[in-house]
Amino acid sequence: MTIQLLLIDSYDSFTFNLVTLFRDLSVRPEITVLPSAHLTPAYVSSHLFPALLAKFDVIVIGPGPGTPLQEDPDMGGIPHLWHAIEKYSTGSYRWVPPVVFGVCLGFQWILLRNGHPVVRLPSPRHGLISVLDVTEEGQKDLYAGLDGKEIECVRYHSLYVQYDIDFAGNHDIVPLAWSRDENEEGLKVLMAARHKTLPYWAVQYHPESVCSQYGADILENVFRMSKEHTILRRQWINRVLEQDHIPLLKASILERQDDLETFLRDRQHRCKVLHKWPHQSxxxxxxxxxxxxxxxxxxxxxxxxxxxxxxxxxxxxxxxxxxxxxxxxxxxxxxxxxxxxxxxxxxxxxxxxxxxxxxxxxxxxxxxxxxxxxxxxxxxxxxxxxxxxxxxxxxxxxxxxxxxxxxxxxxxxxxxxxxxxxxxxxxxxxxxxxxxxxxxxxxxxxxxxxxxxxxxxxxxxxxxxxxxxxxxxxxxxxxxxxxxxxxxxxxxxxxxxxxxxxxxxxxxxxxxxxxxxxxxxxxxxxxxxxxxxxKFREKKxxxxxxxxxxxxxxxxxxxxxxxxxxxxxxxxxxxxxxxxxxxxxxxxxxxxxxxxxxxxxxxxxxxxxxxxxxxxxxxxxxxxxxxxxxxxxxxxxxxxxxxxxxxxxxxxxxxxxxxxxxxxxxxxxxxxxxxxxxxxxxxxxxxxxxxxxxxxxxxxxxxxxxxxxxxxxxxxxxxxxxxxxxxxxxxxxxxxxxxxxxxxxxxxxxxxxxxxxxxxxxxxxxxxxxxxxxxxxxxxxxxxxxxxxxxxxxxxxxxxxxxxxxxxxxxxxxxxxxxxxxxxxxxxxxxxxxxxxx
Structure with a gap:
């Protein structure tokens, strides 16, 4: 089974490092990189969008500049994507959602959507290295197999999530790791978390940085833990395509598949090759x-x-x-x-x-x-x-x-x-x-x-x-x-x-x-x-x-x-x-x-x-x-x-x-x-x-x-x-x-x-x-x-x-x-x- 992965790029300068990290995993996912600005409201609200959600097993909300508190323009089309996932996961359209993994801006967005405030750090942490304090839940989850190891991570953020169960009003987010910095005015910052019931994981730091440790290991754990969920989701989608009990969703997935491929081909990141450019001259x-x-x-x-x-x-x-x-x-x-x-x-x-x-x-x-x-x-x-x-x-x-x-x-x-x-x-x-x-x-x-x-x-x-x-x-x-x-x-x-x-x-x-x-x-x-x-000049x-x-x-x-x-x-x-x-x-x-x-x-x-x-x-x-x-x-x-x-x-x-x-x-x-x-x-x-x-x-x-x-x-x-x-x-x-x-x-x-x-x-x-x-x-x-x-x-x-x-x-x-x-x-x-x- 080839895993289909969609990486949403918020015009960050580290996105393709994430691509490399995912590409080299044992599951060898097929990766599509899509700029967030291309997920427009008109597209997300169209009948074409269910085909996109059906196509991809994993959606990665990548890092980027800005703040999740300012959806436009910082978040691009990510809010529209998220709203669509929620829409097609409830009511008459209820289905098995895709796996979601958030990095930095993606981490803040997922936790903000689950009720936890995002505020400024006392001092920004840009290009600085922290040691993770992994929780007991984290040792069984993202960081399984890394017991006793000191895990260094590179951080690029000036905002952080104030993890507060009482403020959020629910217990859906489970902390997996905190920072262990003594120079942050005694402030412990949440570095990794997961959703309690849904297959959503997120990290505040950048696992793809050259100085971050064990980035591949935590992603391997994500795919290991979500394997059964992905299989179940594939089976559910296949049943939709075989039966007529959700005709609108079935039509969207089947009839719009060619349109979806054209959309992705036209909009995903691709390097320009000189000899392939049109000969205008x-x-x-x-x-x-x-x-x-x-x-x-x-x-x-x-x-x-x-x-x-x-x-x-x-x-x-x-x-x-x-x-x-x-x-x-x-x-x-x-x-x-x-x-x-x-x-x-x-x-x-x-x-x-x-x-x-x-x-x-x-x-x-x-x-x-x-x-x-x-x-x-x-x-x-x-x-x-x-x-x-x-x-x-x-x-x-x-x-x-x-x-x-x-x-x-x-x-x-x-x-x-x-x-x-x-x-x-x-x-x-x-x-x-x-x-x-x-x-x-x-x-x-x-x-x-x-x-x-x-x-x-x-x-x-x-x-x-x-x-x-x-x-x-x-x-x-x-x-x-x-x-x-x-x-x-x-x-x-x-x-x-x-x-x-x-x-x-x-x-x-x-x-x-x-x-x-x-x-x-x-x-x-x-x-x-x-x-x-x-000979130097003859005069000044x-x-x-x-x-x-x-x-x-x-x-x-x-x-x-x-x-x-x-x-x-x-x-x-x-x-x-x-x-x-x-x-x-x-x-x-x-x-x-x-x-x-x-x-x-x-x-x-x-x-x-x-x-x-x-x-x-x-x-x-x-x-x-x-x-x-x-x-x-x-x-x-x-x-x-x-x-x-x-x-x-x-x-x-x-x-x-x-x-x-x-x-x-x-x-x-x-x-x-x-x-x-x-x-x-x-x-x-x-x-x-x-x-x-x-x-x-x-x-x-x-x-x-x-x-x-x-x-x-x-x-x-x-x-x-x-x-x-x-x-x-x-x-x-x-x-x-x-x-x-x-x-x-x-x-x-x-x-x-x-x-x-x-x-x-x-x-x-x-x-x-x-x-x-x-x-x-x-x-x-x-x-x-x-x-x-x-x-x-x-x-x-x-x-x-x-x-x-x-x-x-x-x-x-x-x-x-x-x-x-x-x-x-x-x-x-x-x-x-x-x-x-x-």
């Missing part, structure tokens, strides 16, 4: 298909081994500067500090294929010629679909230049290259690059809000820079920091072979002449006549700086804590922006098409200053016509490998300033406090939920480890997803997981809506979005845009250029106002140092 795709039919490109690869004593950081700086002289504007993704081990550079000849999109414009712009082209889109979903079509490159063969016998070209198939790279990764080595060409750029915070959460962005706050800005690179260089090996790549149609080979060989020649390479080989440096990008640029207002920031913290106390959120990542105004143009009159040498040199100088003062594993340097992004992010958002069907995320929550007097032990003690660990735990559970929608297996390979960076100590966790679901690729996970949970809080959707209000609907822009690459061979790596600065303007005489630096912190119920202000400034200082002359 068919003309665009057909054009690319015709181009692809003319000549399938070849991938050219040239490998150089550097001396062991070479300074890789200095080498990358010199390489970018010198290749810029004959290849023009580039993008750089540099691992300037551990644990990163690869750096990638993207180059293009003349004007690159650059794709930009502004919310809510109805078009995607491509700049690949002197005249930009605009492609019609109905939504941001179409933008992602178009980018997927751009990345659909059919490489015909791989030519390793000069790697064959007698230094001849060695030709291999694309499958052979992929197999070599995949085998290396499976064996734990990182010898081959993950970027052979493709898209490099950023996706803004607002693009994630709209595309990942379907939350509207206030149109009164227009975008200063594109919300999606990516460039398609056909020429790239990859540097392995550990093996000191350089990979030079190009790909294009066959008739460009000579040009692309000459570019590879020119880069190879340039590498051998770099001062750092010659020094490492014991050779004197070559004199060069051309000016270097490394006058300007002004606008720092966050302390009183305003503290006010936002206070308002955030009120939302935490009301149950609307567990954690809110409140941010603010610093504005730096550079007065006077950097434009040198060289034309409107290209970026001037003076402009490029100015931003490159900023990047070098930032790297010197605060090196980070996910550094970036992007320069386009109207904006620049320079950053030293310590946080990986998402890395994927489609060939292995795996992905990895490394959220950071918890920061301690690093000084000459601060030891690792002292920093660890500060980061291992309940407040810091609660911040990190909430985001870990949120990310597990996001990834579980796309991968069969999700594991936490590192939970709250302390990592050391040049200016700070950070609390870092590592979540890995394996076995991507059929049809899912890395870009699906990227799109579906934005914006980064470490920059929003949890539950993500409600937290984002609250943050828009707290931050006065001011766009965050690039800050707290993501930057990285999407590779043509199935890889990707994106970091969270923090410890970064981006610019707007500066084109033309006497035009001001605006730089923005975002910073903030996660506000929890345990946050101290002054400490949060200090932490925000610690993060701000790391990026602000580059503007010491302003």
């Amino acid at each position: 068919a003309k665009r795709l057909e054009t690319r298909d015709k181009q692809a039919d003319i000549a399938a490109p070849s991938l050219f690869q040239y490998i150089i081994d550097l001396p062991n004593n070479v300074n890789v950081s200095q080498f990358i700086t010199e390489l970018c500067e010198h290749v810029f002289e004959f290849s023009g504007v580039f993008s750089l993704l540099e691992s300037a500090a551990a644990p990163g081990s690869w750096s990638y550079m993207g180059f293009n000849e003349d004007i690159p294929h650059r794709f930009t999109y502004y919310i809510p414009d109805p078009f995607l712009t491509e700049t690949s010629t002197l005249r930009p082209q605009a492609w019609s889109v109905n939504s941001i979903d179409d933008v992602w679909e178009l980018l997927a079509s751009v990345m659909d490159v059919n490489i015909s063969q791989v030519i390793q230049v000069g790697r064959g016998p007698n230094n001849t070209d060695l030709r291999i198939s694309l499958d052979e290259l992929k197999e070599t790279v995949t085998n290396s990764r499976e064996n734990g080595y990182d010898e081959w690059p993950s970027f052979f060409g493709g898209l490099i750029g950023y996706v803004s915070y607002e693009a994630g809000v709209v595309g990942g959460l379907n939350v509207r962005v206030d149109q009164e706050s227009p975008a200063e820079v594109p919300d999606i800005d990516v460039t398609f690179y056909t020429r790239s260089i990859a540097v392995n920091h550990k093996t000191k090996r350089v990979f030079i790549h190009t790909f294009e149609e066959q008739n460009f072979v000579t040009i692309y080979r000459s570019w590879i060989l020119r880069v190879a020649e340039c590498i051998e002449l770099l001062p750092e390479v010659r020094r490492a080989r014991g050779c004197p440096p070559k004199e060069r006549a051309m000016a270097s990008l490394a 640029v006058p300007g002004e700086i606008q720092l966050p207002d302390k009183d305003e920031y503290l006010c936002k913290i206070d308002r955030a804590k009120e939302y935490l106390a009301s149950g609307d959120s567990y954690e809110l990542c409140v941010t603010d922006q610093t504005v730096i105004v550079e007065k006077g143009s950097l434009h040198d009159g060289s034309g409107d098409t290209n970026i001037s040498f003076k402009e490029m040199r100015s931003d490159w100088a900023f990047y070098q200053q930032m790297k010197a003062s605060n090196p980070a594993p996910y550094s970036c340097f992007f320069r386009s016509k109207k904006s620049a992004l320079i950053g030293m992010s310590p946080e990986r958002f998402l890395r994927w490998d489609n060939n292995l069907g795996e992905c990895e995320l490394r959220p950071i929550k918890g920061t301690v300033k690093r000084t000459s007097k601060t030891t690792v032990e002292e920093a660890t003690a500060k980061l291992k406090t309940p407040k810091e660990q609660a911040e990190n735990l909430m985001i870990v559970d949120l990310i597990r939920h996001d990834v579980s929608q796309f991968c069969e297996d999700v594991e936490v390979s590192q939970l709250m480890g302390v990592e050391t960076y040049k200016t700070v100590y950070q609390l870092v966790s590592v979540i890995r997803g394996k076995n991507m679901r059929p049809g899912v690729t890395g870009p699906d996970i990227l799109r579906g997981s934005l914006p980064p949970g470490s920059m929003t809080g949890a539950p993500k959707k409600r937290s984002v809506e609250i943050l828009q209000e707290l931050e006065c609907h001011r766009r965050r822009g690039v800050y707290s979005g993501v930057s990285g690459y999407w590779d043509i061979l199935g890889h990707g790596d994106w970091s969270v845009v923090i410890r970064s600065a981006y610019s707007v303007g500066g084109q033309g005489t006497d035009v001001e250029r605006i730089w923005r630096i975002g910073a903030g912190g996660a506000i929890t119920a345990l946050s101290d106002r002054q400490e949060e202000w200090d932490e925000m400034n610690t993060k701000l200082e790391a990026a602000l140092r580059i503007f010491q002359d302003v």
